[in-house]
Amino acid sequence: MRSKDIPLVRELDLFAEMAESSFDALMQAAFLQRFPPQVQLITEGEPADFLYVMVEGSVELFANGNGRETTIEIINPVATFILAAALRDQAYLMSARTIENARILMIPSETVRAVFASDAAFARAVVRELSGRFRTVVKALKNQKLRNAVERLANYLLRKESEQGGEGTVTLEIDKRTLAALLGMTPENLSRAFGTLKPYGVVVKGREIRLTKTADLTALAKPSPLIDDPAS
Amino acid sequence: MRSKDIPLVRELDLFAEMAESSFDALMQAAFLQRFPPQVQLITEGEPADFLYVMVEGSVELFANGNGRETTIEIINPVATFILAAALRDQAYLMSARTIENARILMIPSETVRAVFASDAAFARAVVRELSGRFRTVVKALKNQKLRNAVERLANYLLRKESEQGGEGTVTLEIDKRTLAALLGMTPENLSRAFGTLKPYGVVVKGREIRLTKTADLTALAKPSPLIDDPAS
DNA sequence: TGTGTCATTTGACCTGAATCAAGTGAACAT
């Protein structure tokens, strides 16, 4: 890895508190790679040779089955993906492709496991990250099982609006086809769900969404911190 | 905790390799409790004061929302539940109730975090457990998003049949209403799904199910190790 | 043996979401 990138990585939560020597061990084996959009990085079922850390850009995690494909999660900086597979030395459960230009740190799984065993601060950081990812997936499962399509969309919009500053506007970071897969519906149905939300002040113009009646939308969405709050 | 129970607990994967002193620290703070069926142990949203370890019996993890309730997972020995919440000192994302008579080890979260920080072998075991739970939830999400109701039931039956010895019989360990919630459908629809599977050799008699044409059922279910294999 | 309770099943119907097919519209190249 180029030495100019090292301070950037060192500041990431996952690495901030570990011993210098452990960090060096990781970095010696790691490389920070740039990828163009729409590159498939990993394929489900293959052995987990690397731990991936999103440094810049975004990645879509998806899975295939039954001739269908679904999006599990969108990964943004700073988070890891396929940490669980790397720690267990098992196959990836999900595939991954870049959405936009991305910089991704790749660390051989074996190195991760070795440093995990020897550096307690890193072990704590790994557990913090892993337990966070666990809770994210549980929330996604609750979202999917307890809500219908329109409610999932409404909550998604409200969450993004608040992440993007609470100014009543949302810029979708993914195309609508991917959003549909993420929300567990077809693109056609997503389009209709936007239509259903029009009376609740949702104005769609391409990827720019304006929320003009957030109170009404919130009443419909009934957001719950135990599903929608990323921090909880 | 009564000293006669300690060897039993010590053998659990989670505790087997840790230092004696760390184990003692955990056990001093822990207690092993018996519960009758249908006792609600924890409620989502409450702070995670304890880590729970299933020693005997079974527990249902479920969540509420939108006036609905859904089952996330059934926990059998030996596994932990709400490990992530305990490690992060956050609120439970799920509620838990016993299904049958259960013996459950309860360890204060604070003690877990302290021992985790000081005992590397325990830290490794915790990560093994946590990453396993993570993968289980990802599989559940894929199952829910990539399959229809009949396919989910078919795969559930095949998995249980193989867990129960591959003799072509399955004994349901939960009532059908809970099974329906676990599989993400209504009890009525579960009943119809069993009807749909009759031509595939699924014979239902109360909680006893016979699978007389596992080949046909497998062809319908199209099981995938990346969803259905608990070990992968 | 009856009676109540509760889980499950069945039937009729409805609705949310998928599918199939055609249309629109913006971005880009010609």
Added chain:
DNA sequence: ATGTTCACTTGATTCAGGTCAAATGACACA
């Protein structure tokens, strides 16, 4: 400007699954 392409939308229809209501059936208990 004019196609061409691609993403998205719209319409018509079908289908899976949900809802509501009633029937059945097993078990516990009087």
